[in-house]
Amino acid sequence: MIDLRRLHVLRAVAHYGTVTAAARALHFTTSAASQQIRQLARDLDVDLLEPQGRGVRLTPAAQSLLAHADAIQARWEQAELDLRADHGSPAGVLRTSGFPVAVSVLLAPAAARLRALHPRLSVRIQEAGVPESFDLLFEGEIDLAVVEATPQNPPLADERFDQQPLLDDPFDLVVPEDHPLAGRERVDLADAAHEDWIAPVPESPCRPHVMSACGGAGFSPNVVHHALDWNVTAHLVAHRLGVALIPRLAQLTPHLPITRVGCTGDPHRKLLTCTRGGAAQRPAVVAVLRELRMVAHTAVA
Template identity: 65%
Template sequence: MIDLRRLKVLRAVAHYGTITSAAKVLHFTTSAASQQIRQLGRELGVTLLEPHGRRVRLTPAARSLLAHADAIEARWEQAEIDLRASGDDPAGTVRLCGIPTAVAMLLAPIVAPLREQHPRLSIRIQEVEQQAGFDLLFGGEADLAIIEANPANPPAGDPRFDQRPLVDDPLDLVVHGDHRFADRQAISLVEARHEDWVLQSVTCTCRQHTLAACGAAGFTPNVVHNALEWNAIAHLIANGLGVALVPRLAHLPPHLPLVRLPLVEPTGPTRKLLTCTRAGGHENPAVAAVLTELHTRAEHGVTVTAA
């Protein structure tokens, strides 16, 4: 009989990439986590880890075992949902997390209507960076995450997660209220080719969206300033220091002299936001109630003022 606790350690090593990282999350010592995997391999008569430079990597046998481990985890998730289902309104605590703009414009606004519809439902929200959302789901510390579609994400067919489209978030050109473009209703991106630009940090996917969109328009932006947060970017623009492409869901301080200009390009840069749960998590009544409210908000549009 396979010890499911040892399978959990193996899954954690595969997810976090190293034994040390997995051990830290599981509150093991590195040596104890290594011992758990070695013991699992002895029980099955296979080698699960092999040297790879200064690190280790999973063997083909380990990868095969992981497929079964992920299926077992999904069945446990479904079993818990089935046992807790009572036919009543959703109840208990549902833990939500998301990237900053999703927390501000999607998750926070749905709490009040959810409380009104489901008084026995308790909601907890946590702002996280992209990868942390997957980590919290994997570790059982979150029930639903709002993330951005990204090549670095686990693939759509990853059996551990269920990723589904939520809303498209186009990027607008944001300029100072006195800018020569400010009285326009829309603009072609190529018209901003001679502007000074404010770009997001290298960890923000919007930086890649901006560079790709400018490249497709036939120019390389003259990047003068870089910033980590939309608030800082807004203040740089408000002080006449450049222009930027900003997601429509990103909240900009309303007191600043800023104007949002939609791009006329039909294939302009757009972030695609997804909901993500553990496999089978969408069937959890509490999660299903959250998803219904999220899609209602997305379908009716999210109002973001230009100034």
């Protein structure tokens, strides 16, 4: 008989990449986490970890076991759904997370609407970046996240997570209000090739979108300033320190002397909803997803 608690430790090692990181997330000591995996290996009479440099890696047997473990987790989610199937309308606490724009423009309005529609349902919101949201889902700390699609996300085929498209968020070129490009209805980014640029910080999920959009227009932007927050970017533009690509969902400080201009070629980022595998049909999750789609439908109009 497989001890599911030990199996969860192995899943955590696969998710976080090292025994030490997995132990930290599970509030174990590294020694205790290692002991759990060694005992699981003895129970199954297979090797689960093998040396790799100064660390370890999962063996083929461990990879095979993990495929079954992820399926087991999804079945547990489905079992909980089946047990609660006769409980009627959505109720209880549903924990969500999202990056700042997703919280402000999507999760907050959806939660407010749900409070009126389903008084017995309490939606709780936590601001979190994209990698952190996947960790929180894996750890069972949240039930639903709104994330950006990035190359670092788990693949869509990863059975641990159910990732679904929510909306495409276009990027606008933001320029000072008296800039020569400000009067255009749409602009080709190549027309801004010789401008100074303000770009997201290197670790931002949006930076690859900005650099790719400029590259697709045939140039590498002369980035002179970096910012983490879109409003900081907007203030730098307002002071004529450069131009920038900013997602349309980003709510900028009003009355700044700047202009948003749509771009040809449709540069955009994709936003996704994400739940644990098997959890998307829970009544509370279904209710939140429905409201998020309704909010998203009008958010970038």
